[in-house]
Amino acid sequence: xxxxxxxxxxxxxxxxxxxxxxxxxxxxxxxxxxxxxxxxxxxxxxxxxxxxxxxxxxxxxxxxxxxxxxxxxxxxxxxxxxxxxxxxxxxxxxxxxxxxxxxxxxxxxxxxxxxxxxxxxxxxxxxxxxxxxxxx
Amino acid sequence: xxxxxxxxxxxxxxxxxxxxxxxxxxxxxxxxxxxxxxxxxxxxxxxxxxxxxxxxxxxxxxxxxxxxxxxxxxxxxxxxxxxxxxxxxxxxxxxxxxxxxxxxxxxxxxxxxxxxxxxxxxxxxxxxxxxxxxxx
DNA sequence: TCAATTGTAATAAAATTTGTTACAATATAA
DNA sequence: TTATATTGTAACAAATTTTATTACAATTGA
Numbered sequence: 001x002x003x004x005x006x007x008x009x010x011x012x013x014x015x016x017x018x019x020x021x022x023x024x025x026x027x028x029x030x031x032x033x034x035x036x037x038x039x040x041x042x043x044x045x046x047x048x049x050x051x052x053x054x055x056x057x058x059x060x061x062x063x064x065x066x067x068x069x070x071x072x073x074x075x076x077x078x079x080x081x082x083x084x085x086x087x088x089x090x091x092x093x094x095x096x097x098x099x100x101x102x103x104x105x106x107x108x109x110x111x112x113x114x115x116x117x118x119x120x121x122x123x124x125x126x127x128x129x130x131x132x133x134x135x136x
Numbered sequence: 137x138x139x140x141x142x143x144x145x146x147x148x149x150x151x152x153x154x155x156x157x158x159x160x161x162x163x164x165x166x167x168x169x170x171x172x173x174x175x176x177x178x179x180x181x182x183x184x185x186x187x188x189x190x191x192x193x194x195x196x197x198x199x200x201x202x203x204x205x206x207x208x209x210x211x212x213x214x215x216x217x218x219x220x221x222x223x224x225x226x227x228x229x230x231x232x233x234x235x236x237x238x239x240x241x242x243x244x245x246x247x248x249x250x251x252x253x254x255x256x257x258x259x260x261x262x263x264x265x266x267x268x269x270x271x272x
Numbered sequence: 273t274c275a276a277t278t279g280t281a282a283t284a285a286a287a288t289t290t291g292t293t294a295c296a297a298t299a300t301a302a
Numbered sequence: 303t304t305a306t307a308t309t310g311t312a313a314c315a316a317a318t319t320t321t322a323t324t325a326c327a328a329t330t331g332a
Contacts (some may be wrong), residue, residue, distance in 0.1 A: 001224035002138040002319070004288060007244060008227060025308065032234040033227050036291055043312065047171040054154050059307040076249075078223070086222050087214070088137035091144060091169050100150050100271045107270055108143060111210075111262075115284025118212060119222060119251060126247075131191055134243055135236045138288075139320060161277065172322055177279065193278040249317025
């Protein structure tokens, strides 16, 4: 995760969690993060796909949570945005003639997925509700 | 960690662990990983800085472990090569006028370092010795 | 002295991430 | 029903990170 997607997602969701039923527009969110409204809408799109958010077009449009913040865990958010494993990428095309090159990715698969799972399980205990509460 | 540094480092160290006292050259290592010898030497340089490896120049030169593989944990390796936090980068320059923008990085600092520590602690239980054993 | 090797720098190429611009579709309010 | 504000998305551009390549001085052993 050499990117800001988790930071951005949790920032957006915190703003929505603390905005109740109001429709919050992407320009206002972008102002808080200090980024571009189109970037925010891209991330909102992913958060909609994950079921956390609904959007409404048109004048007075915007976004709001699609479920109580108590029912969104930081694990859910992480899984929605993560695009690499915690320990990084593997070297594909290792040399099959070498005992290590031949077998290492099979061994790493286990280690890498165990490590991901560890992180996910720990984030499961944390809710957006409790995170967002800190800013009120 | 959207890179192959951990994979590469553990691959190199596994080869060295299974090569005992022999001086292993970067060309041979590169052949197993299927990458460039100069890349391997760059990573070896980092592994030397971390104290895991020693190198010798000149004809018959190469690299070998600088301590028993039982005394190198996967946590040590991870720490030596990691360059981002598990949960990624933060948005700096968030808006200080916004209650969330103002405070979020302080809250994320804790979460991010806790998550890193979780991963490191879990890798502490795993040694290079046990990993390398699988390939003999 | 010759040959092989490291260590490192400089550079280039490729991939990923972030930012920008534009606009059709849509929804509200006057 | 018209004007206005907004999303959702695509296309593109810029910036950053990652990986690969080339080169060569310094070193070591034979």
